[in-house]
Amino acid sequence: MTQTTANFADRLLDAIEAKGSPVCVGIDPKYDQLPPALAAGAGPRGGADADASAQLARIGEFCWQVLEAVAPHVPAVKPQSAYFEAYGAGGVETYFQVVRWAHELGLLVIGDAKRNDIGPTAEAYAAGHLAGPDKADSLTVNAYFGIDGLKPFLDVCSAQGKGAFALVRTSNRSAGQVQDFANAEGKKLYEHMAELVAGFGDAAGLVGRRGYSSLGAVVGATWPQEARRLRQLMPRQIFLVPGYGAQGASASDCAACFKDDGTGAIVNAGRSVIYAHRQAEYADLPWHKAVQRAAKAFAEDIKKAVTAVVRSS
């Protein structure tokens, strides 16, 4: 198969430059956290939506308005598959609708589904979640299987200009139970995983004209010291960085994931942007205006921190 579109890493870095900030917004819709005006106001008798399909319709409406609000300020969004899968097949339909809407608005899509398996099974996941123009531009994956688990995804990446982000160092508190397991030289599993990912990402057809690979890495912002080390171990990986905002990491924590030239990472914020209506500073605004303002503030906060990295180097 010939490559039908440009390398994903190049596409992502171009989009970041065009929008002026290396950020993406996590589309993590939970019905009980939707803005009251949206969730209850339009329901039957002004109350909560009674059944799953009514909730899902409201979730779809919420996602569309969030996408419209953030599109001018961010290059990419990261819809979280789990929140859609919670509603079964109908939710999955809405997930793919969100992917198409994001594309219509000129946004790149990082599908957050953390799929993992081997051989024909991983091929089926890649077909369902990554292959073709109506699917996400890139997908999060879990590399516990080694290269057998990544290759089917990477084949789609090189053939179709798509990307993948492998879990390396996750942002959660118990990450170390598994990821800090260390060998005799003190190398930890997440560093070993980083070296594997760096190697896999150099495969034919993955590295773009800017020197980055379409195989990126998930590196939590909650561990800035480790991020600096991982930045060295994975020179050609774009880091997808969770942990900002609701999970406690600051913009300067996130900055540890970037190179001295200010490239090499994209920072995600979900709840702190899409549920901005709950924050005191945005309380007087219509909820979608609050989302827009929070997205803009998030993008500027990260831009400032990354600019400081570039200046100090």
Next chain:
Amino acid sequence: MTQTTANFADRLLDAIEAKGSPVCVGIDPKYDQLPPALAAGAGPRGGADADASAQLARIGEFCWQVLEAVAPHVPAVKPQSAYFEAYGAGGVETYFQVVRWAHELGLLVIGDAKRNDIGPTAEAYAAGHLAGPDKADSLTVNAYFGIDGLKPFLDVCSAQGKGAFALVRTSNRSAGQVQDFANAEGKKLYEHMAELVAGFGDAAGLVGRRGYSSLGAVVGATWPQEARRLRQLMPRQIFLVPGYGAQGASASDCAACFKDDGTGAIVNAGRSVIYAHRQAEYADLPWHKAVQRAAKAFAEDIKKAVTAVVRSS
């Protein structure tokens, strides 16, 4: 939430005893591998089905007939979510239809989806794939996040009599790239993961009257030496054992995953059963008869190998 049904480990072991063999059949439907009589014969003008929804209808028909054929011989089936997700939302609808059909036929369902995430996101996966009577009885999960990633699934297990199987030692060739990473004492990551899983599985509400936990472990049959060691490290885990048949492991390789009393594991076979029509010995049979005969032969092969373990101990 009170537990509405019996502990999953007890339910699974009871079902194994009732059917007489510790096996499950992997429901891994790929359109281009369906029996010719089913795939082409009923299509328009006798040719291949033209579009995805026609293929999916045929896949649904195939799954129903496979379930009917194997139900008298095996206690459980393991539908692989990826093959359904390859068809988008419609495929997911078919997956849940397969789960319901399996339940109607009295089969336990191990949903093979290898989901993984943390906190509210993992809760959403557990809600979508495990919670409620119309969902699978148990789900495969990937524990790279540590306990943060497993807890939301385990909460559903203890509240609703469901189960989970965490990846410990996978059956694929490159498994060792990640899973053989060893500490200073020579302990490998998969052994460390086994110890973590054994600990997590002892949490309140998970261990049933037979002494097994609702949190089991995926342990590939392709590594029998390691399986024996893992059997010691995880005394209360039921092993879900892939690798038999198409992947190259024999019944006596699989037997290494069982305790001396013949309990403690369930062996999966997918392609070698559901595509039995391609094997010379079944070539003269209608394809669903071939599936039935292959399921019966598989169940007897494993039963014999496990009985040998019991006798020799």
